[in-house]
Amino acid sequence: MRGQKPVVVVAAVVCSLCLGTGVAVAGDGWGPARPGSDGAGDSYYPQDGNGGYDVADYNLKVTYDPASHQLTGKQDISARATQSLSSFNLDLHGLTVDSVRVDRRDATFTRTGDHELVITPSRSLHRGQPFQVEIDYHGVPEPIQDPLLGPNGWQYAKAGGAFVAGEPKSATTWYPVNDTPLDKATFHLAITVPDEWGVISNGRERGSVKAPGGTTHLWAEETPIVPYMTTIAIDKWTFDRQKRKDGTPIVSAFAPGTPDSAKQAEARLPEILDFLESKFGRYPIDAAGGIFLNEQIGFSLETMSRPLYSAGWAGTVPVIIHENAHQWYGDSVAVEHWKDVCLNECFASYAPWLWDEAKSGVDLNTQYANQVKAAPQRLWDAKLYDMGPGKEFTAVYSKGPLMLHALRNYIGRRAFDFVLKTWPSLHRGGNASMRDFQRYTEFIAHRNLQGFFDAWVYGSGKPADQYLYPGDLKPAP
Incomplete structure (x- = not known):
């Protein structure tokens, strides 16, 4: 906005003076090199992901033997330092690291906790500096056993193949990664398996070539991707x-x-x-x-x-x-924090409702009323925001579509359809929060929606009738 331009100019002048004199404002990342954080700070999984850098691309070369379950990998990471770094972390669950190089120079490394790979380059990295990391590693991948969410990551098929699946984490079980939704990157994979096995992964096929011991299959995901959304599946x-x-x-x-x-x-x-x-x-x-x-x-x-x-x-x-x-x-559009997961699951769960309405003529108001009538108290007691770690993937599938259909009736079909269609474009390739969605919906609807969001999303308990049966919605007989 025009009223902010003087502030921007002053900030730019101060920044240029700092650069010209070599003086750094404390805490801005231009000071002495220091370790990057060992987590991205998510309130549910604070040590997943890492700070101090941003990954642009993962270029992964893997050899896998289904008979022995042995995986040998070489990971080339292109990244940029977002602060001056004396060391930085990657996430890797199990597996043995053989060597690490940063910008073609040998780096020292240690393992801490259950998934931290701490890398100290031979020379500190300056804020804004692009850098390359090469990691050689091997081992037998194992899934992460979560007491609430079950196995995540690399898993074995009964027929002898393997596949990777898991949320909120999975990538760390088969390659070193900055495991946070806040750091998307392109993903290139070359995987060699015995000839009788086939491979499928993310993105576009880039062909296959004969290699010692089998066939190398090439895949490329050029749309920046969150790590847990990467996969590999090996079968016939x-x-x-x-x-x-x-x-x-x-x-x-x-x-x-x-x-x-x-x-x-x-x-x-x-x-x-x-x-x-x-x-x-x-x-x-x-x-x-x-x-x-x-x-x-x-x-x-x-x-x-x-x-x-x-x-x-x-x-x-x-x-x-x-x-x-x-x-x-x-x-x-990925979540900003895992407490925002309704932005993923509530909308995906509402999509089949929209399909049934368009393709089969289903009356969604009647469907909504019937589901509200049949809903147990535990559904109303569950939250759609900040529900707690391990509880993310519960009410979002059932209460979530009810909330969205109530919102459609509360703000009107025209405004709701516009929000639904423009929100992904507005945040394409980025991250967003439930508060962001609320503010955008309020902007489009030209009204304050705090009461609705408090009743349906942020709080628990059955919403009051003004939010439960807005517009044309009526209780089921």
């Missing part, structure tokens, strides 16, 4: 390849034993993406598809460009809609 796949009308490649992989019903549901992916695009704006990712396991893992996951589906219940149109809605809500 049947592949299906399509294209969207705009040329976006669609690659889906089906493990042996995948039922025909799942393949038929996935065949509708171009139609599903077209529909979601009509609701949420332009598709924000550079590839699409799906990975259909023959393992029942209890969940499916919105791994970027290529969701991963559990066997049994997951290969259905509603689940495919849900996971692909995440490409807008959760993948392109």
Whole structure:
């Protein structure tokens, strides 16, 4: 705004004076080199991720032997220092680090805690300096066993293959990474496996080449990605390849034993993406598809460009809609903190409602009233914001779509549809919070929505009737 320009000019002058004289303002990152933080500061998982740098690209070369489960990796990381660094951390669960080089010079390293890799370069890094990290490592990957969320990360298929799936963490089980949603980066993978095995990952196929001991498969995700959304899946796949009308490649992989019903549901992916695009704006990712396991893992996951589906219940149109809605809500626009996870799951869970309304003529007001009538007290007692670590993935799937449908009626269909379609574009490639969403919705609706958000999102208990039955909503008979 115009009224802020003098402040900006003064700040710029002060900054230029500091640069010209070599004087640094305390705490601005230009002072003496110091260690980067060993966590990104999330209130639920404070030591996940790290501070002091920003990753631009992960270039990962992996050799994996399904028979022995042995993985050998070389990780090349392109990053930029956001403060002057004497040392910095990466996250790695298990596995053995053999060597580390920073800008082609040997670096010292230590392991602390259950996942911290502390790297001390031979020369300190200055704020703003681009740098490269090369890490050689090996071992047998193991999942992270979370008492509330179950296994996360590298997992083994009964047929001998492997796959990576987990939220809020998974990438640390197979490569060194800055494991926070706040640090997105492009992701390039070259993985060598015995010839009889196939591989699928994020992004676009870059071909395969014969290599000693097998075949090297190349994948590239050029849309910056949050680490837990990266995946690799190794099996004896049947592949299906399509294209969207705009040329976006669609690659889906089906493990042996995948039922025909799942393949038929996935065949509708171009139609599903077209529909979601009509609701949420332009598709924000550079590839699409799906990975259909023959393992029942209890969940499916919105791994970027290529969701991963559990066997049994997951290969259905509603689940495919849900996971692909995440490409807008959760993948392109990621959470700022894990307490904001409703921004991912509430919206993805509402997407099948919108599909049923458009494709089958379902009366959503009646559906809403019936679900409200049948809802147990525990649903109302659950929160949609700051629900506590390990409790993120509960009420967001059931109470979440009810909240959004009530919001649609509270602010009106026109304003709601506009918010739904423009929010992903507004924050594309970035991070956002529930407070951000509230402020944006208030701006579009031209009204204060604190009472609604307090009743539905920030608090617990059944909302008062003015928020439970706004607009055309009425209790079920």
